[in-house]
Amino acid sequence: MAAKSDAVYARIYRVTKEIPAGKVATYGQIARIAGASTPRMVGYAMAGAGSKDVPWWRVVNAQGMISPRNNPFSELQQRDLLEHEGITFKSNDRISLKDYGWDGPELPWLKENGLI
DNA sequence: AGGTTGACAAAGG
DNA sequence: GCCTTTGCCAACC
Secondary structure: OOOHHHHHHHHHHHHHOOOOOOOEEEHHHHHHHHOOOOHHHHHHHHHOOOOOOOOHHHEEOOOOOOOOOOOHHHHHHHHHHHHHOOOOOOOOOOOOHHHHEOOOOOHHHHHHOOOO
């Protein structure tokens, strides 16, 4: 029997999969859309997303930066993947959310997935 | 059962 | 604009 939090994780992954290539979303944004209690939970979910079919690399923090974690290699990998999708980093290692920020899923999608 | 940790974020200095 | 503090809450000792 799955815990309640499993449903939240499932929604987080489902929403993350909606981020199109060449765009990025923030942890807070995903949390809001997926109904997570706090952005921290999204980061926690991303830590386990590697083995799943989820584009975890399209999630960055509110400052448009790759969030530091215990595995530095993962950070480099994330930057590499993003650059391969055409996303450019500014000299201060930041992404312009204004240019590459995701607008969020369409309304019909939200309804179909019970997020409204 | 209780304290610590963390892939965040907003507010304050 | 950078650094620190504070709120956050499930996961993990």
